[in-house]
Amino acid sequence: MNESPERPSLLMITVLDYDKFWNNLEHHRVREYRRQGVDLKVVYRSLSTSPGVLHMIRDTLRFRCLQRVEEGVTLVGVDSFFNYFAGVRRQAEAADSSPTDRGPSWRTRLIRGLSFLSVLRDVFLVPGLLYAAWRHRGEARVCLGFGPWGTLIGWCLAKLGRIDRVIYYDRDYEPDLVADRFRRWYTARLETFLLPRADRVFSIGERLAARRQPLRQDSVMVMPSGVDWQAFAVARERAPSGSTLLYVGYLSSWCGLELVIQALPRVRETCPEVRLRVAGEGVPAYEARLRTLCEEHRVADLVEFLGQRPPAELPELWRDADVGLANSEPVPFRQYACPLKVLEGLAAGRPVLATEGTEAADLIRRGDCGLAAPYEIEPLERALLELLQSEEKRRHWGTQGAEFAREYDWKALLARERELIL
Numbered sequence: 001m002n003e004s005p006e007r008p009s010l011l012m013i014t015v016l017d018y019d020k021f022w023n024n025l026e027h028h029r030v031r032e033y034r035r036q037g038v039d040l041k042v043v044y045r046s047l048s049t050s051p052g053v054l055h056m057i058r059d060t061l062r063f064r065c066l067q068r069v070e071e072g073v074t075l076v077g078v079d080s081f082f083n084y085f086a087g088v089r090r091q092a093e094a095a096d097s098s099p100t101d102r103g104p105s106w107r108t109r110l111i112r113g114l115s116f117l118s119v120l121r122d123v124f125l126v127p128g129l130l131y132a133a134w135r136h137r138g139e140a141r142v143c144l145g146f147g148p149w150g151t152l153i154g155w156c157l158a159k160l161g162r163i164d165r166v167i168y169y170d171r172d173y174e175p176d177l178v179a180d181r182f183r184r185w186y187t188a189r190l191e192t193f194l195l196p197r198a199d200r201v202f203s204i205g206e207r208l209a210a211r212r213q214p215l216r217q218d219s220v221m222v223m224p225s226g227v228d229w230q231a232f233a234v235a236r237e238r239a240p241s242g243s244t245l246l247y248v249g250y251l252s253s254w255c256g257l258e259l260v261i262q263a264l265p266r267v268r269e270t271c272p273e274v275r276l277r278v279a280g281e282g283v284p285a286y287e288a289r290l291r292t293l294c295e296e297h298r299v300a301d302l303v304e305f306l307g308q309r310p311p312a313e314l315p316e317l318w319r320d321a322d323v324g325l326a327n328s329e330p331v332p333f334r335q336y337a338c339p340l341k342v343l344e345g346l347a348a349g350r351p352v353l354a355t356e357g358t359e360a361a362d363l364i365r366r367g368d369c370g371l372a373a374p375y376e377i378e379p380l381e382r383a384l385l386e387l388l389q390s391e392e393k394r395r396h397w398g399t400q401g402a403e404f405a406r407e408y409d410w411k412a413l414l415a416r417e418r419e420l421i422l
Contacts, residue, residue, distance in 0.1 A: 008422045009039040011140035011163070013133055013150035015125070017047035018075060023311050023340060025171060025204075026146065028226060030073055032414040038422065039072075041140060043133045043153070045125060046077040048085045056084040065132045076136045080128030082120040119183060122149075129153045134162065142421055143167065147174050148190040151198055167421050168198035169223070170208055176333035200420065205359035208336040223417055226410035227343040235319040235348035236402055240394040243273040245384070246321035246350075248314065248341045251282030254334050256327040256355065256375070257290055263381045264299040271388045274302060279317055281308040318348035322394065323387045326354045330375050334358060343408050346370075346401035351394055353383055369401030 010033065014026050026042065033040055046066075048059045064079040130153050133143075141164040145151030154166040175188040195201055195215040202223035203209035209220040247257060260276060267274050276299075281287070287305070294300040309317060318324075324345030328334035335358045342360050345352045352370040354360035361372035373383035387394065 007037060007039050008418075009138065009140040009142075010041070010422060011133065011138075011143045011154075012040065012042045012146070013044070013129060013143060013153045014042070014146040015045045015129075015149045016146065017077075018042055018044040019077065020047050020049065022308070023314070025169070025225065025340075027311075028228075028410050029144075029414060032410050033418065034071065034073060035411075036415070036418060038418070039139070041074040041076070041136060041138055043076045043078065043129060043136065045129065046079040046083070048079070048083055050085055059084040063128065065128070065135070067136060074136065074138070076132045078125075078128045078132045080121075081124040083124070083128075084121070118180060122183065122186075125149065126152065126156075130156055133157060134160075141165065144169055144421065145198075146171055148187060148194055151194045152190060155194060155197060165199045165421070166197075168194060168201045170195075170201055170203040170212060170220075172204070173208060173211070173332045173336045176331055202417070205336060205338040206362065207359050211336070221420070223413065224408060225338045225340050225343055226408045226413045227340070227347045227405055229347050229406055229409040232315045232318060232344065232347040232349075234315045235350070238319050240322040240350050240398050241391060242322045243271050243275060243388050244320060244322045245274065245276045245325055246279070246317060246323070246345070247276070247325040248279045248309075248317065248344065249339065251278070251280050251287050251290070253283075253286060254329040254331050255282070256325065256329060258293060259327065259375065259377060259380055260325060260384075261290065261293050261297060261299060261303065263377055263384060264302055265297055266381050267384050267388070268299070268302065270385055274384075274388060276303045277306060277317070277321065278303065279306045279309045279314075314344060315348065318345060318350060321345075321348070321350055323384075324348075324350050324352040324370075326352050326360045327373065327375070327380065328355055328358065328360070330355050330357050338363070343405055347405035347408075349398040349402040351387055351397035351401060353380075353387060367401055367404030369397045369404055 012026065016024060016026060018026060030040055030042060060082050062079060063081050067076045133153050143154030143157060143163045144167045145154040146169050151166060151168040154163055157163040158166050175184045178184045178187055195212055201212060201216060201220045203212055203220050204224055206222055209222050212220045294303045324341065326339050326342045338359050342352050342363055346369055352364055354364045354372045356372045356374050364370040364372055371383045371387060373379040
């Protein structure tokens with residue numbers, strides 16, 4: 001009598017809050033690997049979102065490790081000591097929307113001075129995640145770690161004999177995500193330590209892979225973001241034929257929307273039907289700043305803030321759009337990113353605007369499916385007008401983008417990844 005084959009098992013570790021961030025690489029992997037019959041366990045850091053003083057004290061002193069099972073997937077959220085609201089500094093800096101000659105406000109200066117306390121968040125994060133991964137590891141012998149912190153936990157488990165193989169998924173240039181200089185330094189050192197020690201490294205794009213390659217004897221493999229291509233068929237039914245710009249994603253200082261809002265008055269002179277729709281949430285003070293900017297430039301009637309939308313609504317959002325926006329500020333974090341919003345826009349048959357010198361721009365150029373512009377007002381205005389004024393170009397770029405996005409379908413990408421790691 002033949003025994004049934006053993007079901008493959010995978011442990012995923014990430015510092016991204018699986019519950020609060022809803023359309024990320026982790027979620028797509030969970031959905032696709034579950035379809036492929038992989039036994040999954042996801043250990044993640046729970047994100048505190050309450051900036052109130054009493055809540056911050058509570059979150060500093062509390063440790064929780066909560067497990068649940070959803071559709072056969074074991075999810076373990078870790079709320080470690082010092083896991084207080086991480087957006088205090090970003091909130092304060094975003095609120096300083098009208099800088100003076102004297103520089104930032106006293107409140108922002110104070111918060112910056114106390115930001116060294118976030119080192120303690122990192123210090124307590126490691127044993128918290130390690131405890132959760134050890135306790136809930138199950139039968140998994142392969143760990144997929146997202147970024148340096150997820151990979152560090154996998155490396156520790158391997159040293160303890162609980163894991164056989166550690167895969168480093170290099171999703172971002174993470175030091176640039178950290179505001180404090182000391183934290184930025186040791187995050188970079190952690191990357192340098194782990195990249196040569198992982199059993200395999202996947203980088204999200206060509207640019208990041210090239211940066212990592214000198215640290216590896218074997219090849220760093222590019223494993224980009226993907227898209228559920230078939231899910232966007234409803235959007236492809238309507239060719240881009242109007243003047244609606246769409247941004248989908250996190251709202252923060254690097255997202256590029258400030259530049260778009262500042263460009264709208266000039267764009268409206270030539271294209272009076274132009275509209276901007278924003279689907280996403282982020283730093284509340286930054287969103288308030290964007291709304292104020294709309295009022296200052298007299299374009300509030302052109303801009304619609306939709307809030308965070310569930311993944312099931314994205315195809316319909318793209319169906320009603322004509323141009324996708326991915327014109328992020330080209331800070332290192334965004335230079336190396338391979339944004340989901342780009343591939344989703346292309347799969348919807350929409351041309352996308354990216355920023356020169358980024359992985360997103362490289363994608364657009366390879367697929368001949370949109371435009372890239374320098375991160376400046378005048379070039380952005382020209383690019384927006386070119387995208388909005390020529391229906392023929394929009395249709396060409398939309399058709400090219402839809403075909404190009406086929407190569408990035410999650411099913412094919414993750415079938416290939418599974419062969420390499422399981």
